[in-house]
Amino acid sequence: MPKTLNIIRDEHRSIAAILHGMEYLVDRIRARKAKIDPRVFRAMIYYLDTFSERMHHPKEDRFLFSALRKRGGEAAAAVAGLEQEHAAGGDALRRLEQCLVRYEEGGDREFPAFAEAVARFVREYREHMHKEESVVFPMAERLLSARDWQAIDRAFEENRDPLAGDRDTRDFEKLFDRIVNLAPPPIGVGPEA
């Protein structure tokens, strides 16, 4: 598999871990009325904002999707749908954050709306990543030449963080560690609720 697709798949795994953590913690609050430190949800939203919105999606758009768009036809159509989903990603994250603030400040009566927002966000995000891996990956392998991949792989390596400023991999690792330290087991090593 081309290097770029491996990088994207690895990044999807990190994002999927955050989505799973979010879903699990919400389930735990619902099932056991557990008190979960809301900072963990904030840290997860921040991770998705910096890692996914400002680094992962722009990289996909700029280097992989743009190459596919040039192929026209079914590739251009598939990529257009995913680009629209990327463009809507920031709003989806803000809606989720607003529901979290309401839950933090409004307490239990705001929990159902927050839980519903998390469920929807997680479902849509998983569907999006699944489409990329099951539709775009095979299409890209079929349509792009070895020369295309050379250019895309190089661009991916040189521009790991196109919009994330001077952040590098270590910053994302630190953020990930913060989530692990805040979240209770089995998601993380934070205090038991």
Ligand SMILES: [Fe+2]
């Ligand atoms: Fe992606």
